[in-house]
Amino acid sequence: MRRLFSTVLAICAFFSALAQEQLTDQTKAFVTHERGNYLLQNLTLVDGTGGAAKANQDILIVGDKIEKVGPDLPVPKGATAINMEGKSAMPGMVMLHEHLFYPKTTPDANYGVDQMSYSFPRLYLAGGVTSIRTAGSIMPQADLNIKKAIGRGEVPGPKMDVTSPHIDREGVGIFELGAIDSPEGAARAVNHYADMGITSIKVYNFITREDLKAIVAAAHARNMKVTGHICSITYREAADIGIDNLEHGFFSCSDFVKGKQVDICDPFEMRKALLTIPVDSKEVTDLITHLVSKKVALTSTINVFEPYTGREVVPGGGIDALFPNAKEKVYKRWASKQGKDSLDYLAFNKAKVWEKAFYDAGGLLVAGTDPTYDGRIVAGYANRRLLELFVEMGFSIPEAIKICTLHGATYLEQASSIGTLEAGKIADLLIMDNDISKDISAIRSLNIVFKNGIGYDSKKLFKAAEGYVGIR
Ligand SMILES: [Zn+2]
Structure with a gap:
């Protein structure tokens, strides 16, 4: 019975x-x-x-x-x-850094980002992405409503794990984001977003270790995972505190900054340290071993760091997706970088080796495209480009596909229902x-x-x- x-x-x-x-x-x-x-x-x-x-x-x-x-x-x-x-x-791709926003097309920089409620859900699905985590939001209520509308069949788009806005201290200067000023405030933010219906948390550049402890505790108590694009906190510190996921491969890793001050973000020193440290440094290998032992997933967004010289204007081929004004801006920047991006190539080539080393060491390498920066990264087109770049990095085709499908599903704890082409899924x-x-x-x-x-x-x-x- x-x-x-x-x-x-x-x-x-x-x-x-x-x-x-x-x-x-x-x-x-x-x-x-x-x-x-x-x-x-x-x-x-x-x-x-x-x-x-x-x-x-x-x-x-x-x-x-x-x-x-x-x-x-x-x-x-x-x-x-x-x-x-x-x-x-x-399988349909399961991608984990898929914002629904895009840089503003204003002539001057630093005017933040705009919500792409119409174009991006269509583009992700067009590019073969059936599930996304947004990994940061500027309009959480809009993202949640889009998720519901897609779920009901009202508009086309992928299934969504909606992430909170980037939780951060004052400093980053994105108009659309607020700031916390204490660990208690950070925990309150987590609970506020959970009450709204948000299902994952994102932390950002200037938080302190105490903030992160409070965020991880509050998020885990509400059954949510925490990912970070960090800078003030090192990867090792974040792993020890219990963060679940780190964004942008090793590009936001401040572990190699000489004489780094705790809880302080210095993006220039961070980039310098990454460009200086030898690709086969034991420090890097030790960090990879530590992250793997702490079961921290690493999101590759290496498409964002693809150099310009000899490469597509919009990687994945989506120049016509852009509004004329955005197209002009992206093209100008691409043209100005031709032959002048040797440092980008240096960082890109190191990242390729390190991200593969993380995978080879048994780490859960996941994928996301992060449609931000200078507007060159476009939803849907970028997803197919990232898949190609994994093969350029030295992964076999089945491995590249696994990173963009099963690994994402595994991180989201949905591997029993999505991520592979198998009976019952x-x-x-x-x-x-x-x-x-x-x-x-x-x-x-x-x-x-x-x-x-x-x-x-x-x-x-x-x-x-x-x-x-x-x-x-
Ligand atoms: Zn991002």
Whole structure:
């Protein structure tokens, strides 16, 4: 009886989850495959586990789930068989530094950022990202409302873990952010955001060790993880305090600053130390060992640090997504950096080695694109570029895909339902026209993005955001 009861409950939960997702015409405009039963045949799979690619595989989607994966599956009654010979599949990406904001397109710097409620959710889904963590917010209420609207099917976009605004002391000078002035205030902020419905916490450059202790304790008590783009606190100190995740690889690591004052951020000294320290320094290896032993995840946002010379203006190919004024600004900066970014190359090349060393040492390396800085990083396009850059860093194609799928899911504690192409998981998967097991840039031939078993048209989603990045 109890068993029957729990089965009924499970079925009710399943149907209510689907019932909540009532696609509006606005969302339906992008749908290629309504929810149903599909047998996708003869695909090459890179399944997100890190294992070798498999040719001639079928995927059976039933409702919002992957029912079966394997060669030569029989076509079940009522299922639509689709021959996908020559195409390839991978899991939907789970990316962890995906803001819904973008730098203002004002002529002068330091006017902060603008919310991209319209263009960014479309672009993330277009780029094959089915789940995001925002890793910092300027309009938490807007982010939460977008998450709900996407969940109900009102607008297209990825599933969201909405992160708090960056919790920081006075100093960073972003107009949209507030500041705390004590550890007690920091804990109050955490609880305030948790009460709003926020599900993860972000800390920033100028917090003290006591602030971080209070934040980690308050967040963990509310079942939320804490990530940081830090500077005043070293990675080692943050790991010892119990932070869950560090952002930007080793680019915000102040551990190597000679004579560093505690709780003080000096970004110039930090960059100098990173440029000076030898790539194979024992200090770096020791820090990596320490972070791995403390189980701190590291987010690579290496796409943000991609040099300019000989590289795309908008990495991933999204120049036309930009509002004219933003396009002009980004192009000017790119042109001015040609042949003058040798220091960027130096830092980038070191970061490539260190982030791979962290992974090779058993660390949980996760991925995020951070659409900020000078406007060159654009949601969706940047996600596919980051995947390519992991291969440039020396990862195999299955490893690069695993970092952008299973690792993100593992960090979010959702690996039992998303992150790989395996029977029993949610049908979040990408269909590329070209073979991604042979060339990672096949991600640019992405055609259909399945999210919760519904297929969306990648190109149409990209097109819908064209010209809007920078304004809405
Ligand atoms: Zn960021």
